[in-house]
Amino acid sequence: MTCRCRTGCRNKRCACLKDGQPCGNDCQCSNCNNPLNGLDVTRMSTCAIENVQRFRALSRADLDVMTNLPCGCEQVPLQKLVNTYRCRKCDERYWYSFCLGEIVQDSCTWHCTKCGTCRDWREWHCPRCNRCTYGVTLPCDGCGSRQRDPWI
Numbered sequence: 001m002t003c004r005c006r007t008g009c010r011n012k013r014c015a016c017l018k019d020g021q022p023c024g025n026d027c028q029c030s031n032c033n034n035p036l037n038g039l040d041v042t043r044m045s046t047c048a049i050e051n052v053q054r055f056r057a058l059s060r061a062d063l064d065v066m067t068n069l070p071c072g073c074e075q076v077p078l079q080k081l082v083n084t085y086r087c088r089k090c091d092e093r094y095w096y097s098f099c100l101g102e103i104v105q106d107s108c109t110w111h112c113t114k115c116g117t118c119r120d121w122r123e124w125h126c127p128r129c130n131r132c133t134y135g136v137t138l139p140c141d142g143c144g145s146r147q148r149d150p151w152i
Helices: 046-050 052-057 060-064
Strands: 066-068 075-077 093-097 102-105 109-112 117-120 123-126 131-134
Touching: 046 052, 046 093, 046 109, 117 131
Parallel strands: none
Antiparallel strands: 066 075, 093 102, 109 117, 123 131
């Protein structure tokens, strides 16, 4: 991914930022202020990338705070929860949701990049009305459209 931004790469008009990537050497942007520059985005959850300003606001002390996993099996520093972390005892996967301000179970929560918020696993993004709605097979609350089965 490359960009040619002239406005500083500060918003989703920047192709790199829109793709959740820092600007690279091949980019021809000027006055680049992509907030993902200097971060290893391969080690960050989608929620952390989408909330990069909140992530950058955390101090080293904040990232080093030991936090109990919801399963109660172990404590880990918040830094490890910026990406998906697998509990060594119960094998459950967790990550920190900047949207919800808490540690969430990976199998129960997802981050909708269209809405920019973390959602319950039973919610889905309706492409017709462009909002998330509740229900695995129910019609969309907003427009009545049904979720397309991703396996068909």
